[in-house]
Amino acid sequence: MLLRYDAAIIGAGADGLAAAxxxxxxxxKVIVLERNEKPGGRCITREFHPGFHAxxxxxxxxxxxxxxxxxxxxxRHGAVFIPSLVSTxxxxxxxxxxxxxxNREQEQAAAVTKAALARAGADAAFQKRSPFWRxxxxxxxxxxxxxxxxxxxxxxxSDAGDDDALALAMARALEGRLAHPDLAGTALxxxxxxxxxxxxxxxxxxxxxxxxxxxxxxxxxxCGLEVxxxxxxxxRTSGLRLADGTEIAARAVISTLDLKRTFLSxxxxxxxxxxxxxxxxxxxxxxxxxxxxxxxDGLPERPAFVDIDLFAGPIHIAPSTTGFxxxxxxxxxxxxAEHPPITLRFTSVRDPRLCPAGTATxxxxxxxxxxxxxxxxxxxxxxDALSEQVLDAIESVLPGTGARVRASELIVPPDIEQALGCxxxxxxxxxxAPDQMLALRPWLDSVAPRTSIDGLYLAGRSTAxxxxxxxxxxxxxxxAVMADLKAGHLK
Amino acid sequence: MSGPESxxxxxxxxxxxxxxxxxxxxxxxxxxLLLEAKDKLGGLCAPGNLAEGFKxxxxxxxxxxxxxxxxxxxxxxxxxxxxxxxxxxxTGLRSDGKHVVISGDxxxxxxxxxxxxxxxxxxxxxxxxxxxxMARAMxxxxxxxxxxxxxxxxxxxxxxxxxxxxxxxxxxxxxSDAIKATLCFDSTAGGxxxxxxxxxxxxxxxxxxxxxxxxxxxxxxxxxxxxxxEALIAAAQDAGCEIRSGVEVVRVILxxxxxxxxxxxxxxxxxxxxxxxxxxxxxxxSRLLLxxxxxxxxxxxxxxxxxxxxxxxxxxxxxxxxxxxxxILPASRFILAERLETYVAADLAARNGDLSDELxxxxxxxxxxxxxxxxxxxxxxxxxVRPVPRYPAEGWAALSTRLGGQVVASLxxxxxxxxxxxxxxxxxxxxxxxxxxxxxVPHMLTTAARRVxxxxxxxxxxxADAEPVPxxxxxxxxxxxxxxxxxxx
Numbered sequence: 001m002l003l004r005y006d007a008a009i010i011g012a013g014a015d016g017l018a019a020a021x022x023x024x025x026x027x028x029k030v031i032v033l034e035r036n037e038k039p040g041g042r043c044i045t046r047e048f049h050p051g052f053h054a055x056x057x058x059x060x061x062x063x064x065x066x067x068x069x070x071x072x073x074x075x076r077h078g079a080v081f082i083p084s085l086v087s088t089x090x091x092x093x094x095x096x097x098x099x100x101x102x103n104r105e106q107e108q109a110a111a112v113t114k115a116a117l118a119r120a121g122a123d124a125a126f127q128k129r130s131p132f133w134r135x136x137x138x139x140x141x142x143x144x145x146x147x148x149x150x151x152x153x154x155x156x157x158s159d160a161g162d163d164d165a166l167a168l169a170m171a172r173a174l175e176g177r178l179a180h181p182d183l184a185g186t187a188l189x190x191x192x193x194x195x196x197x198x199x200x201x202x203x204x205x206x207x208x209x210x211x212x213x214x215x216x217x218x219x220x221x222x223c224g225l226e227v228x229x230x231x232x233x234x235x236r237t238s239g240l241r242l243a244d245g246t247e248i249a250a251r252a253v254i255s256t257l258d259l260k261r262t263f264l265s266x267x268x269x270x271x272x273x274x275x276x277x278x279x280x281x282x283x284x285x286x287x288x289x290x291x292x293x294x295x296x297d298g299l300p301e302r303p304a305f306v307d308i309d310l311f312a313g314p315i316h317i318a319p320s321t322t323g324f325x326x327x328x329x330x331x332x333x334x335x336x337a338e339h340p341p342i343t344l345r346f347t348s349v350r351d352p353r354l355c356p357a358g359t360a361t362x363x364x365x366x367x368x369x370x371x372x373x374x375x376x377x378x379x380x381x382x383x384d385a386l387s388e389q390v391l392d393a394i395e396s397v398l399p400g401t402g403a404r405v406r407a408s409e410l411i412v413p414p415d416i417e418q419a420l421g422c423x424x425x426x427x428x429x430x431x432x433a434p435d436q437m438l439a440l441r442p443w444l445d446s447v448a449p450r451t452s453i454d455g456l457y458l459a460g461r462s463t464a465x466x467x468x469x470x471x472x473x474x475x476x477x478x479x480a481v482m483a484d485l486k487a488g489h490l491k
Numbered sequence: 492m493s494g495p496e497s498x499x500x501x502x503x504x505x506x507x508x509x510x511x512x513x514x515x516x517x518x519x520x521x522x523x524l525l526l527e528a529k530d531k532l533g534g535l536c537a538p539g540n541l542a543e544g545f546k547x548x549x550x551x552x553x554x555x556x557x558x559x560x561x562x563x564x565x566x567x568x569x570x571x572x573x574x575x576x577x578x579x580x581x582t583g584l585r586s587d588g589k590h591v592v593i594s595g596d597x598x599x600x601x602x603x604x605x606x607x608x609x610x611x612x613x614x615x616x617x618x619x620x621x622x623x624x625m626a627r628a629m630x631x632x633x634x635x636x637x638x639x640x641x642x643x644x645x646x647x648x649x650x651x652x653x654x655x656x657x658x659x660x661x662x663x664x665x666x667s668d669a670i671k672a673t674l675c676f677d678s679t680a681g682g683x684x685x686x687x688x689x690x691x692x693x694x695x696x697x698x699x700x701x702x703x704x705x706x707x708x709x710x711x712x713x714x715x716x717x718x719x720x721e722a723l724i725a726a727a728q729d730a731g732c733e734i735r736s737g738v739e740v741v742r743v744i745l746x747x748x749x750x751x752x753x754x755x756x757x758x759x760x761x762x763x764x765x766x767x768x769x770x771x772x773x774x775x776x777s778r779l780l781l782x783x784x785x786x787x788x789x790x791x792x793x794x795x796x797x798x799x800x801x802x803x804x805x806x807x808x809x810x811x812x813x814x815x816x817x818x819i820l821p822a823s824r825f826i827l828a829e830r831l832e833t834y835v836a837a838d839l840a841a842r843n844g845d846l847s848d849e850l851x852x853x854x855x856x857x858x859x860x861x862x863x864x865x866x867x868x869x870x871x872x873x874x875x876v877r878p879v880p881r882y883p884a885e886g887w888a889a890l891s892t893r894l895g896g897q898v899v900a901s902l903x904x905x906x907x908x909x910x911x912x913x914x915x916x917x918x919x920x921x922x923x924x925x926x927x928x929x930x931x932v933p934h935m936l937t938t939a940a941r942r943v944x945x946x947x948x949x950x951x952x953x954x955a956d957a958e959p960v961p962x963x964x965x966x967x968x969x970x971x972x973x974x975x976x977x978x979x980x
Contacts, residue, residue, distance in 0.1 A: 149932040282663035325843055333836070433656070435659060440654055
């Protein structure tokens, strides 16, 4: 049986679902294909210990721009985000907090993000391939491109009064990722902030509301079957083949997988133009995030020197301006640093339904954790050692936490790769580097979401819009498909 | 402020750039005074005092960026500038003995690369062609005062490359670490990490240079680099320039918002409507100008300094070093760096104030090209090590001892017996990077006219850090003089 659709979308994460909603609402026949049994991608929440729930891969995502949030009608379908009002850097003897509404870099980053998204949206909606390059360098460029030549330290140092404030600002910008903050180009990390706030009920609730909107828009969704091939006829995309051999014909295919996985696993390697394979192969993906989920018997004691509601926002453990460099060096060498950057979130404080009354859930996001260790695979011993190390670090600033741990679960980059299909467990769709960001993400001569293959569109974190916001890249890919259908570019 | 004592122009600093500026100004009939703080002229190319009978320049070890226009217009060959070697090959020394020799001959180079990877050997001619084409497209911008950024496909490639690190760029072309690590050394000039944008552009900048008409060549003058200084002094003096050495300038005197002259350490003052600074811009902006003279942004920017530096290790040898393989050309520059990660590790350690276990270095043995540089039978080995920490945790004195030991040990691994032949060793920190501002991509892509100007009218930069990448060149000096005279007219 041959199934025929206007568009097929690979991956039922937030971006894929947003793309499907946008296309289905305009009357197109759409199908979403998901490899896992359940849709959601990283936006899922599960019970990791009886009674205790957490979103395993992240607690917050890059924000959904307001106009898309309302256009998708997510609020009516139950998506509610509670922004964290305060982030804290906690040392054994002192603490430093910053309120989100008094945070200049975040405001600046938000303004740049908005302008960059407008630019990406204009590119997507444009019907023909736009003349991409400007005559003069670094002038008429994307918003935020000045950050491509500046280091994180350069940008943050002028606002931060002292070392502690600077360390906190760096920890916020690099959460779960890594970079040497003195190297030029690292300022771009400010654009990749996951600061949506915590979703009520965990990130699963975002997925639920997207699914509910999708249902009313009338799109099909097929879970539990992996797409194995993108089919091409006469050089253009003609459809998909699934793991059970089913072929689906589609005029357009939107992939929300990362760039490498899209091109290297869905095409035979000799099926691609040589230049495309070379570019894809040299795209850098860096798994660097580990997550620890804790079921606690209760909140730890608040340190005596802290006078704010510490547990209501993210807590960065003892950041130091000189600590990120060595952590980065260790990661390059395939080891876990002595003091990796760790961010804690007591998620049940803002969202008590995540665990039984009187208990607490805690997530730790650890940065600079290599996907491949220099001494081989992530064995049980190495996992235990990392859990131990993180717990020790938590204990150093919040004594007594260790005694309250009822259960814990560790997720390292290979686990993320297996669960979500992100190459090397890179949750960001590729290294945040000047040659892989903004206009150059994923590469220069295709105006993302369009790719060098006609009829294949890229959404998700490997595109410029995907790092800047959630759901946006899917909406843009859908707009590009609609523009190209209207212009008769797709058969 | 004109009087019998006044000059038309004052040049601060008597290095290559200062001498070029002075010579150009004097050639147009200006009354020029050049002031050098040290006793010897030449800066990095001043004769160094190594040991009796050995000739080696104080800071630089090869010439690769000398402006051909300067050579022609100042008639340097007539003033005695000759080359002992016009094109040194680039040899990556490998611990496995499969040394990579990169020379102007594409086929020889490819067959040397083929020892490591046939695919890379096939790639080499394409890479070289692309590199050289991009480099030629950038010459107008880098060589002329109002040159334009290339348009069309070359411009697109450069824009992308400007955002790229040399590590990522070379990774996208080659698979073998041997070739990548050998090519990467030149990209770390100016304190760039091989992970930073700008480092790939540095490679293009190197390829845009021309020595004796050969693109991307590296040369050694006959009589050492001090021969260049002598030729330039002759050119400046023949044109009628007044040169005073041993005179340190401590202040640039301003008249309102214009430069009006300089004050020396002795208290003596000199006046001129044009002042050219061939010293590092960090020193100029932070010491020679009164605080608050520059805008806040410029002061803020000039406070940031590169956190990595380079070191130079020079040794005299009792006999010619025997490098075991006979495939090595005698006159070559040698790179010691096994992998790209060697650079990354050294850079990350340097930013942390420490030395990494393996230090990337480039060394030459100039005496194999020009025997007159040393007493008969003896040799000089000059090595440039980078990146090393600019702010070593243990202090420079302690670090340099450790550095010297590490350099000798890594040379010994490739040239067994070398350490026994060392008669004398000297470790220094040439200040090419020391007084410079950190490199950044906008600086590399702006027009030359913008690079030489300062917020103060009549004050121009003409030294190494007014070049896109700091180097012994003279190009910025030529352009600074042209811009200054154009403004005056």
